[in-house]
Amino acid sequence: MREVAVIGCGMTKFGELWKQSLRDIFVEAGLKAIDDANVDRISSMYVGSMTPGLFVGQEHVGAMMADYLGKSHIPAVRVESACCSGGMAFRLGFFEVASGHSDVVMVGGVEKMTDGADVTYALATAADQEYEVYHGVTFPGLYAMIARAHMHKYGTTRQQLALVSVKNHHNGALNPNAQFRSEVTVDQVIKATMVADPLTILDSSPVSDGAACVILASMDVAKRMKKPAIKVLGTGAATDTLALHAREDITTLKAVRQSAEAAYKMAGLKPTDIDLAEVHDCFSIAEICIIEELDFVEKGKGGLFTEQGHTALNGRIPVNPSGGLKSKGHPVGATGVAQIVEVVEQLRGQAEKRQVKNARIGLTQNMGGSGASSVVHIFEVQK
Amino acid sequence: MPSPRYHREMPQRYRLEAGKCNTCGHVAFPPRMVCNCGCRDFKDERVSDFGKILTFTTIRVAPKDFETQVPYSVAIVESDNGVRVTTQVVDCRPEDIKIGKKVKFVFRKMYTEGHTGIICYGYKAVLV
Numbered sequence: 366m367r368e369v370a371v372i373g374c375g376m377t378k379f380g381e382l383w384k385q386s387l388r389d390i391f392v393e394a395g396l397k398a399i400d401d402a403n404v405d406r407i408s409s410m411y412v413g414s415m416t417p418g419l420f421v422g423q424e425h426v427g428a429m430m431a432d433y434l435g436k437s438h439i440p441a442v443r444v445e446s447a448c449c450s451g452g453m454a455f456r457l458g459f460f461e462v463a464s465g466h467s468d469v470v471m472v473g474g475v476e477k478m479t480d481g482a483d484v485t486y487a488l489a490t491a492a493d494q495e496y497e498v499y500h501g502v503t504f505p506g507l508y509a510m511i512a513r514a515h516m517h518k519y520g521t522t523r524q525q526l527a528l529v530s531v532k533n534h535h536n537g538a539l540n541p542n543a544q545f546r547s548e549v550t551v552d553q554v555i556k557a558t559m560v561a562d563p564l565t566i567l568d569s570s571p572v573s574d575g576a577a578c579v580i581l582a583s584m585d586v587a588k589r590m591k592k593p594a595i596k597v598l599g600t601g602a603a604t605d606t607l608a609l610h611a612r613e614d615i616t617t618l619k620a621v622r623q624s625a626e627a628a629y630k631m632a633g634l635k636p637t638d639i640d641l642a643e644v645h646d647c648f649s650i651a652e653i654c655i656i657e658e659l660d661f662v663e664k665g666k667g668g669l670f671t672e673q674g675h676t677a678l679n680g681r682i683p684v685n686p687s688g689g690l691k692s693k694g695h696p697v698g699a700t701g702v703a704q705i706v707e708v709v710e711q712l713r714g715q716a717e718k719r720q721v722k723n724a725r726i727g728l729t730q731n732m733g734g735s736g737a738s739s740v741v742h743i744f745e746v747q748k
Numbered sequence: 749m750p751s752p753r754y755h756r757e758m759p760q761r762y763r764l765e766a767g768k769c770n771t772c773g774h775v776a777f778p779p780r781m782v783c784n785c786g787c788r789d790f791k792d793e794r795v796s797d798f799g800k801i802l803t804f805t806t807i808r809v810a811p812k813d814f815e816t817q818v819p820y821s822v823a824i825v826e827s828d829n830g831v832r833v834t835t836q837v838v839d840c841r842p843e844d845i846k847i848g849k850k851v852k853f854v855f856r857k858m859y860t861e862g863h864t865g866i867i868c869y870g871y872k873a874v875l876v
Contacts, residue, residue: 485811495757496778497834499858499870501807501814502822509805510824517803517847561805562842610824610832615803 366463368584370594370747373402374706376577379694380544387421387477388433390576394699395434395473398578403590407580408467410434410441413454413474414698417443419487421480430473447491448647450474451701452731452740455579456600459742462581469586473578474702484572488697491734493608505569505648507609507735509561512650514615516563518665521653523563525668527554529649530567530691532677537688539719544573544694554649568649573694577703587747595709598634598726599743601627609735618736621658625730628741636660639682639743640724641711643704645732646689652676655730656684659741683721686711701731705742712746754866761870764795764853766831777831796828798876801849806842813859821845825873827853836872844875852876 375397377390385393391412399407410431418424424443431441444454451474458472478484489498492507515521531551537543549567557565587594603623606612612619629635636659644659646652653667661682662670670676676684687693687707690700708727710716725746732739759765760778767779767790774783775793782788804823807814814820821837823845837845838856851873858868 483812485809489811498811499757499761499868500822500834500836501810501817501820501858502834503807503809503811505809506805506807506822510803510822513805513847514803558808559806560809561807563805608834610802610834615824 367465369459369462369581369597370584370587371579371597371705371709371744372582372587372590372592372594373398373404373580374578374709375401376542376703376706377575378542379573379575379696381479382574383479385574387417387423387426387475388429390477390574391430391473391475392433394576394578395430395471398471398580402580404469404580407436407439407469407471409439409461410436410471410473411454411458412441412443413451413701414443414476415445415447415450416487416490417477419490420482421477426475446738447733448645448697449701449731449733449738449740450698451577451703452729452742453602453701455702455705455742456602456740458581459597459600462583468583470581471578472581472702473576474699475576476696476698477574478572478696479574497608503561504735505561505564508648508650509564510609511615511654511735512563515650515654518616519668521668523555524551525672526563526568526649526653527551528671529646529652530554532671533646533685533689533691536678536686536719537692540688540693543688543692544571545692564648564650570647570690570695573696575694575696575699575703577699577706579702579705579709593713594747595712596745596747597742598745599628599632600741601625601631602738602740603627604738605736607734607737616654618654618658618739620736620739621655621730621732624739624741625659628743632743634726634743638726639728640726641683641686641708641721642728642730643687643707644684644689644730645700646685646691647695647732649691651732652684652689659728659730678719678721686716686719686721701729701740704729704731708744712744751866754868762855764871766793766795767791768793775829775831777833795831795833795853798850798852799825799827801837801845801847801851802826802832803847804837804845823873825851837875838872839874850876
């Protein structure tokens with residue numbers, strides 16, 4: 366396979382973007398990425414989007430976005446893997462360039478969630494309709510059951526869960542593209558409106574509109590660019606049972622572990638080589654489980670590791686310097702690509718107030734459903 | 749829910765019908781055509797009537813069909829013959845539910861689809 370690099374990136378602000386449509390936000394992010402990369406031609410496009418059909422009644426968004434981006438006639442396809450649609454789209458774009466088929470490919474992610482659709486229902490379609498959703502369980506409910514099991518098995522505390530949100534809001538307050546640029550306290554998180562015990566609204570990522578795009582190129586092309594190339598060192602993806610209840614251990618996200626192992630192996634790196642990570646904190650408990658599966662900390666100690674400050678912006682391994690899904694926002698299909706945008710900005714040294722010092726290698730982890738799919742990428746800046 | 753789709757699931761929702769793999773003995777619920785061990789040969793089995801709670805939550809923000817039921821408790825229950833399901837836990841206060849408590853599956857109404865839709869039934873769990 367050929368070496369591949371990210372040569373450009375762009376994203377919209379995340380939040381309630383009432384003045385812009387699905388196509389408007391995608392094109393805004395796409396043009397930013399094209400201008401950032403300074404390329405005039407792209408060979409094809411992958412668009413990660415979870416369910417534009419349910420959110421705004423629009424399918425076939427691959428062709429639509431190519432058209433509105435002024436790239437009509439190029440091959441373009443939508444990629445769906447629930448909340449990791451964006452990360453999976455990136456993986457496909459990577460393989461298209463790595464295979465030698467194309468030199469320059471765009472990967473985008475987009476979701477328009479605040480146009481009035483029944484969001485709880487739309488998101489729940491990523492769970493097992495007949496054997497989970499039929500019984501009235503919601504996504505907050507599924508993650509709440511993971512949280513309860515984690516607390517029971519490992520002694521993770523309610524305060525440690527809250528500290529994930531406190532940290533991510535702190536980082537998000539420094540990010541101009543974040544939906545919520547305000548800090549929260551442990552007390553505020555714990556006393557907020559209960560959604561599904563023990564998780565409150567401040568343990569949960571918000572409903573958001575947003576889009577993010579990156580341009581991938583072969584290393585030959587990337588080396589001719591002025592900006593430092595962000596080389597893709599590794600990609601890994603895995604799946605698990607769709608239903609949470611069908612897993613051997615409710616607190617283990619096996620797809621995350623397997624996708625990470627594949628990416629580490631391809632990159633030839635260990636978890637201790639990673640300088641920063643953007644991970645899928647759809648709920649506070651998710652970040653705790655994920656940092657365990659990524660082997661940043663041993664199983665069961667994710668809560669304590671967070672409490673000790675190791676995942677803070679100035680910690681041993683900064684996690685979610687962007688603010689994560691919790692504070693930056695979670696337009697589901699866009700999230701996986703927006704994580705990559707953050708890592709690119711960090712590795713270029715352009716992350717301003719939330720810049721991780723001496724960041725050379727970054728990791729992204731994007732997850733679908735209650736962990737039924739996961740995709741991990743590892744990047745290194747070329748100097 | 750379209751009626752053919754509802755009708756197809758009745759053996760599982762009404763009678764907890766499962767399938768037992770003839771190679772590894774795994775009890776699959778719902779029944780499936782191929783086991784994770786690779787075997788495609790199953791015999792009929794039922795999910796046991798009794799089980800225990802592995803984890804649980806109380807839903808306070810519900811999908812539209814369940815809005816009138818909040819707050820309601822949902823658990824992952826492991827049956828005595830090793831089948832794990834997501835199910836509501838009813839006839840008790842949320843604070844009575846604990847990890848490890850024994851439950852029994854009962855036949856109950858789930859929700860009603862508007863004024864002219866299907867009345868949906870299925871299994872729920874009660875503490876024993």
